[in-house]
Amino acid sequence: MKNCIVAQSGGPTVAINASLSGVIEKAYTSGSYDHIYGSLHGILGILNNDIICFDDKLEDETFLQALATTPAMYLGSCRYKLPKMADDIELYEKIFAFFEANDITGFFYIGGNDSMDTVLQLSTYAKLHEKSVTIMGVPKTIDNDLCLTDHTPGFGSxxxxxxxxxxxxxxxxxxxxxxxxxxxxxxxxxxxxxxxxxxxxxxxxxxxxxxxxxxxxxxxxxxxxxxxxxxxxxxxxxxxxxxxxxxxxxxxxxxxxxxxxxxxxxxxxxxxxxxxxxxxxxxxxxxxxxxxxxxxxxCAAHLSSLTDIEESKELGRIAVAHALKGASGYMSIIRRESNQPYRVSYDIADISLIANEVRSVPRDFINASGNNVTEKMAEYLRPIIVGQPSLTYENGMPVYLPLPHLYPSL
Amino acid sequence: MKNCIVAQSGGPTVAINASLSGVIEKAYTSGSYDHIYGSLHGILGILNNDIICFDDKLEDETFLQALATTPAMYLGSCRYKLPKMADDIELYEKIFAFFEANDITGFFYIGGNDSMDTVLQLSTYAKLHEKSVTIMGVPKTIDNDLCLTDHTPGFGSxxxxxxxxxxxxxxxxxxxxxxxxxxxxxxxxxxxxxxxxxxxxxxxxxxxxxxxxxxxxxxxxxxxxxxxxxxxxxxxxxxxxxxxxxxxxxxxxxxxxxxxxxxxxxxxxxxxxxxxxxxxxxxxxxxxxxxxxxxxxxCAAHLSSLTDIEESKELGRIAVAHALKGASGYMSIIRRESNQPYRVSYDIADISLIANEVRSVPRDFINASGNNVTEKMAEYLRPIIVGQPSLTYENGMPVYLPLPHLYPSL
The missing domain is CATH 3.40.50.460 (Phosphofructokinase domain)
Structure with a gap:
């Protein structure tokens, strides 16, 4: 039996559920996992055994598409920074005991800087203790301040x-x-x-x-x-x-x-x-x-960028694809291959080079007087807001999925 | 030679240009006017001779549709309450001298409460002095507080x-x-x-x-x-x-x-x-x-209600249609004929019953404790937010018309 689990953490974006959708889709279509679980409220769900299973939901063919355009965090979030291993080794043991008890061989964490720190700590622990769980990060932040990726999911929208x-x-x-x-x-x-x-x-x-x-x-x-x-x-x-x-x-x-x-x-x-x-x-x-x-x-999902939604989904798939090849301690990233026409490629990068680092706007994206941005900023931004996802409207309102962390029966 | 002129006044809505579009369309297709003019910044354009002509723009077949979904006021606005006739009769003479000099036989004012007061004053003056200019109001306000109309253009969006x-x-x-x-x-x-x-x-x-x-x-x-x-x-x-x-x-x-x-x-x-x-x-x-x-x-035109846009346009057409039958001193209104299915009819109402009156929310739309609204409110509101206008997007941004009061050459 081989299962995987996915969680979301940090502040919401309108694209973080697209990444979740990409993780689930790839985990499902790969046929490499028997069950796909979701941990509610980030890593806290694993600590509190607050888990849902996606198996039933995947029987509904529209689920992954509807998930990709639902705002906020389908699985709920947390603001929880994992203590250092030396400070609370028992917590790490508890997490990995959960993984073992549930035959988890892949953990995917979708989030920003703090979440990538969790990926770093857990993957380090796994390597030190020779645990056979791959720990992978999927980026997310509207702030666009994660390093090594051309831009971050949620930012374009x-x-x-x-x-x-x-x-x-x-x-x-x-x-x-x-x-x-x-x-x-x-x-x-x-x-x-x-x-x-x-x-x-x-x-x-x-x-x-x-x-x-x-x-x-x-x-x-x-x-x-x-x-x-x-x-x-x-x-x-x-x-x-x-x-x-x-x-x-x-x-x-x-x-x-x-x-x-x-x-x-x-x-x-x-x-x-x-x-x-x-x-x-x-x-x-x-x-x-x-x-x-x-x-x-x-959270304005009604106005999201199709480019952002599609890239966010792909970053979820990429993390799973590499985990299945044995990668652990990495985050999926976007590289811009060309700006006109806009073309990107996907890869993974060592999480230790990303966690706790911040990427500021380069000085030449800002004018000399500091009261405006330059054409370089506009060129960088233009392609990533392009495209409108097709939303379903009912009675004049966009239709989003109910959130299972609020309504466990749904 | 018979011409007409249209102006907008008060705070903007995303539907006020739809009403403008309806006024222009009906004035044009009726064949009753030689030229259709727009007064910039409400009544001020007439006082300052700041006028545009729509003849050229109507050669572009896409103009009226693009106008209907452009936010804010295409003609610019003003916050100008006409003084009472007794206080400044010369101002009234100046306005009607402008009408005469430009062969204006129809004036259409799109706006809220204050604008309807202008319609009342000007139509009263026209009657008293036997001027052959029809003065008609077209409602507009997101506040939905105009009397005698089921709801107001801009409110649904x-x-x-x-x-x-x-x-x-x-x-x-x-x-x-x-x-x-x-x-x-x-x-x-x-x-x-x-x-x-x-x-x-x-x-x-x-x-x-x-x-x-x-x-x-x-x-x-x-x-x-x-x-x-x-x-x-x-x-x-x-x-x-x-x-x-x-x-x-x-x-x-x-x-x-x-x-x-x-x-x-x-x-x-x-x-x-x-x-x-x-x-x-x-x-x-x-x-x-x-x-x-x-x-x-x-102003969020990207999320407007198609029902609101279409009704707003029709209210513009209705005002012109009645003016052409000789009506003056009226505002076009919506009547709700049925809620399920939603069906409305259009009419005009005496401006003296509307100007300077305010319509509040009925008590039975609010619950007894005053901390919620009732199902009656929801039933009233539901149909008027229905439908999404098809917007043109370019590079990920909705395309709106340039505003002539800012860019006279456009």
């Missing part, structure tokens, strides 16, 4: 959501002939990839964000006010995209530079957008609004 | 955006097995129609908003905390939809009840969502997040 929404906001805020500033705050505390996607909202007739600020370059509030005034001399309605993680030259978050007192008299951090809104209102006296795009950036 | 986004947020916030509260603040300062649309996010397997608060019933913060605690006993992740306009029993906005001090030491109003987020954090000590859906509610 988030970038498409941001670009489309920014363009629609640009239309909306351009209708009055009166001066106004609109600041849109975008996710990505340490890396500016998502904020960079604002550049795709630019049309060839000049609509779109006028200024774009990433966390990779130091943010100067005085310089920012000058930038805004300069744009206002050319057009009345200024649209600005900023990363939630913009910080000053000393590395201090802009959002932290201006504390407010809440109604309980406690000091509270505003978001970066709100902070700059207050600054513009007081210093320039112009009508100003800030918008936080918030969770829809990572 | 906003409702669809809210329902879909709420459902995606419900997926997103349900993935961790830890207690959390998510508050989503929805537009609609005086009427709770948009917030009511949150109920459409509910799935038959129990996902969706747990509590819904509208401005039509008094909001009690202590009662609210009890509601939240009660839900938390049943499930860890609570999702709450609130109107930005919720207020206490004395009519005081909840957002105004808890002033904060900004970084300049000035008192600032938080939104209702932020206010309740702070309340829950301090009083219940639970992880809590508030999300303001903000402008995308009224």
């Amino acid at each position: 988030a970038a498409k959501y941001i670009a489309t929404t920014l363009q629609e906001i640009a239309y909306d805020t351009s209708i009055y002939p009166l001066p106004s500033v609109t600041i849109v705050e975008i996710m990505g505390r340490d890396a500016g990839w998502l904020t960079g996607a604002a550049t795709l909202a630019r049309t060839d007739y000049g609509l779109g964000p006028d200024l774009i600020y990433l966390p990779e370059t130091a943010f100067d509030t005085e310089r920012f006010l000058e930038d805004v005034k300069e744009i206002m001399q050319k057009k009345p309605n200024v649209l600005i995209a900023i990363s939630e993680g913009i910080r000053d030259k000393d590395g201090k978050y802009i959002s932290a530079s201006t504390k407010t007192l809440d109604s309980f008299g406690h000091s509270q951090l505003s978001g970066a957008g709100k902070t700059l809104e207050t600054l513009i209102a007081h210093r320039l006296g112009i009508k100003v609004r800030s918008i936080e795009l918030n969770l829809p950036q990572r | 906003a409702a669809k955006y809210i329902a879909t986004t709420l459902q995606e947020i419900a997926y997103d916030t349900s993935i961790y097995p830890l207690p959390s509260v998510t508050i989503v603040e929805i537009m609609g300062r005086d009427a709770g129609w948009l917030t009511g649309a949150a109920t459409l996010a509910r799935t038959d397997y129990g996902l969706g908003p747990d509590l819904i608060y509208l401005p039509e019933t008094a909001f009690d913060t202590e009662r609210f905390l009890e509601d939240v605690k009660e839900i938390m006993q049943k499930k860890p992740n609570v999702l709450i939809a609130i109107s930005e306009g919720i207020r206490d029993k004395d009519g005081k906005y909840i957002s105004a009840s808890t002033k904060t001090l900004d970084s300049f030491g000035h008192s600032q109003l938080s939104g209702a969502g932020k206010t309740l987020e702070t309340l829950i954090a301090h009083r219940l000590g639970i992880k809590v997040r508030s999300i303001e859906l903000n402008l995308p509610q009224r």
Whole structure:
């Protein structure tokens, strides 16, 4: 008997279930596993014996396709960083005892940086103790900050959501002939990839964000006010995209530079957008609004990128394919072979080179003044937002799968 | 020579250009007008002689269809309330002098409450002074608060955006097995129609908003905390939809009840969502997040309702058809003839019964405790979010028309 188990971890994206779908599909069609299990709430499901079996679900031919376009995490998530082996060896023994008791020979973990650390630790333990379980990572993060892969699953869809929404906001805020500033705050505390996607909202007739600020370059509030005034001399309605993680030259978050007192008299951090809104209102006296795009950036499955969904699925399949050849301690990755036409290839990379590393936006993707991105950023981003998955709508609403971690009977 | 002119006013919606498209189409196919003009920035274009002509654009057969699915206001907007005739008769004379100079026999104004007041004033002036210009209103508002029409153009699409986004947020916030509260603040300062649309996010397997608060019933913060605690006993992740306009029993906005001090030491109003987020954090000590859906509610054309777009277009056609029969001082309206199957008819209604009136949510659309809506609300809403317009995508982005008020050469 040979079985495999898959789990998801970290923050959700609209493509993480596509990767899950790819893992299950390949594990199933390979015929190499007797049963395919899912661990609920990441590694916690293995520790708490909270497991589902996919065998029945695979009898429904539409299941894998519906799964691929369902947002958030089908198996639920956790924010659990495995302790180091030296600190809690019993936990590792417990996990591998579970694997043994359930004839698990393959474990697939879909997640971001912390999850890849789990893959690193577990695969190291397996090698040290000569366990015959292959441990493989499948990447996932809207932040696009994992190393060694051209981009990460979920990022393309988030970038498409941001670009489309920014363009629609640009239309909306351009209708009055009166001066106004609109600041849109975008996710990505340490890396500016998502904020960079604002550049795709630019049309060839000049609509779109006028200024774009990433966390990779130091943010100067005085310089920012000058930038805004300069744009206002050319057009009345200024649209600005900023990363939630913009910080000053000393590395201090802009959002932290201006504390407010809440109604309980406690000091509270505003978001970066709100902070700059207050600054513009007081210093320039112009009508100003800030918008936080918030969770829809990572869960708006109705607007996902087909390229992203298909690549995410393939990364799931690739991890399984390599595990079946004996690979363990690797993450599946994308390589961009050509940009025009867009062509990628898939491979795996040593997890120890990926876990706990972060990939920032290269300096030449940002302009010299740090108030915009360059054409290189746009070229890099364009192909990965292309294509619309065909969704099923019922009564005007997209149809997504019920989540088994919430409704065990489904 | 007989010409007509059309303008748009007030806040944008994703359907207001569909109404514009309907006005132009009917004016064109009727053969009753020699030229069809558009006034830029509402009535201001007439006052400032800032006008475009649609004759050339109509040579492009795709124009009207592309116009119908372009968000915001193709002609630009204004927030300009016409002074009363007694206060500034010269302004009225100027407007009608423009009509005369340009052989205008029909004026169509697409907008909300304030715009319908303009229609009332101008049509009254025309009658008093025996001017042969028909003045007709075409409704528009995401708030759904215009009287005498079953619902308003733009509302169905906003409702669809809210329902879909709420459902995606419900997926997103349900993935961790830890207690959390998510508050989503929805537009609609005086009427709770948009917030009511949150109920459409509910799935038959129990996902969706747990509590819904509208401005039509008094909001009690202590009662609210009890509601939240009660839900938390049943499930860890609570999702709450609130109107930005919720207020206490004395009519005081909840957002105004808890002033904060900004970084300049000035008192600032938080939104209702932020206010309740702070309340829950301090009083219940639970992880809590508030999300303001903000402008995308009224500009997310990529997620509009086909029913809304088609009805909006028809309301434009209807206004023209009646104007050609001599009607003046009316607004086109929708009547719901049947709910299952959904069937509507169109008519016009006396503008004096509509302008400056507001339609609230009926009490029986809200439950007795005021923390939810009833099935009546869901039944009313369901048909109007149905259908997805076919959008053209290019490089992964929806294609919208350039706006002539920004780019006069286009």
